[in-house]
Amino acid sequence: MPQIDNVNELLTQTQSLIGDALQAVEATFATELASKNPYLRDIYQHTSRFRGKRLRPILCLLTAKACGEIKREHEILAAVVEMIHTATLVHDDVLDNADIRRHVATVNVRWNNHTSVLYGDFLFTHSFHLAAETGSAEACRLIGRATNLVCEGELTQIRNRGNLNLTEAEYLNIIDGKTAELCAVACLLGAKFANADQETIKRLENFGRLLGQAFQIADDVLDLTGLESNVGKTLGTDLFQQKLTLPIIRLLGKSSEQSKSELTELLEAGTDEAAQKIVHLAKEEGVIEESFDFAKQLATQAQSELDILPDSPAKQVLLKLPIMSINRVV
Numbered sequence: 116m117p118q119i120d121n122v123n124e125l126l127t128q129t130q131s132l133i134g135d136a137l138q139a140v141e142a143t144f145a146t147e148l149a150s151k152n153p154y155l156r157d158i159y160q161h162t163s164r165f166r167g168k169r170l171r172p173i174l175c176l177l178t179a180k181a182c183g184e185i186k187r188e189h190e191i192l193a194a195v196v197e198m199i200h201t202a203t204l205v206h207d208d209v210l211d212n213a214d215i216r217r218h219v220a221t222v223n224v225r226w227n228n229h230t231s232v233l234y235g236d237f238l239f240t241h242s243f244h245l246a247a248e249t250g251s252a253e254a255c256r257l258i259g260r261a262t263n264l265v266c267e268g269e270l271t272q273i274r275n276r277g278n279l280n281l282t283e284a285e286y287l288n289i290i291d292g293k294t295a296e297l298c299a300v301a302c303l304l305g306a307k308f309a310n311a312d313q314e315t316i317k318r319l320e321n322f323g324r325l326l327g328q329a330f331q332i333a334d335d336v337l338d339l340t341g342l343e344s345n346v347g348k349t350l351g352t353d354l355f356q357q358k359l360t361l362p363i364i365r366l367l368g369k370s371s372e373q374s375k376s377e378l379t380e381l382l383e384a385g386t387d388e389a390a391q392k393i394v395h396l397a398k399e400e401g402v403i404e405e406s407f408d409f410a411k412q413l414a415t416q417a418q419s420e421l422d423i424l425p426d427s428p429a430k431q432v433l434l435k436l437p438i439m440s441i442n443r444v445v
Contacts, residue, residue: 128432133177147241158226174436175192175193175196177429178323182305195245196301198239198242202235202239209223209232246258254304257300264296268294298323363397414437
């Protein structure tokens, strides 16, 4: 299956296939959030830098292209999904006490937590207002359900902070909601509004879900091993918030009772020194590499879901996206 050799080359291919539609998504996003209020305009301009390679809109548009043609509904729904994603980033930075997002100050640091919470709400409400422009109650229902599952995943993660008995299955269920669901619904909407058959819609939804899971596991590995200057956001928040991720769950599973007790003390300490010791242990026990290997397995599974599609330039780019999602710096 196609692998990724050059991210810039892949982005160029994506641009040639769906560049006009992506511009329409950006214009729709901006028009929906336009405000006469200078405070809101300032926040919008600031948070526009949070949005990276537009993975979710790209998923929506490419699946549409692979199944048929991109319609105006796809452009609207791609903007909706990106709006919801941006709202979750703004809220996440409050929950994680993060200072940096894509190399700039988070909203909670630039302004305050109250502004972050309310601006995230502002993005959520606008996303549903925009979705209604499609005139499709089914689209609104699917987006509403996906947003509920994202919030459910976040709430479950918060509830399990400090739960050192969290299982791998429970962790996967959390990331399926908080991250994978939006990728899944982006692909579902792309296929559905291109009039694909039910089996194709199901397989593409699963493609997005597996890609999202792989993405989050890779992100959790980066939280332990990355450099803030490269990744562009505050790292180590999972450890400091005592949120167990796959590498830590596997590290606890490999530990003896005595070493597990010592690891628990390090997790509860919440210091930079303790975090460095935990990362050292994780590398020593091989759980960092194991976790990344698992992300690669999920990415390969995601690629296999695309077997149902006829060959096309859009399919070839889709095949490379799971690898791009885990082999990244930003």
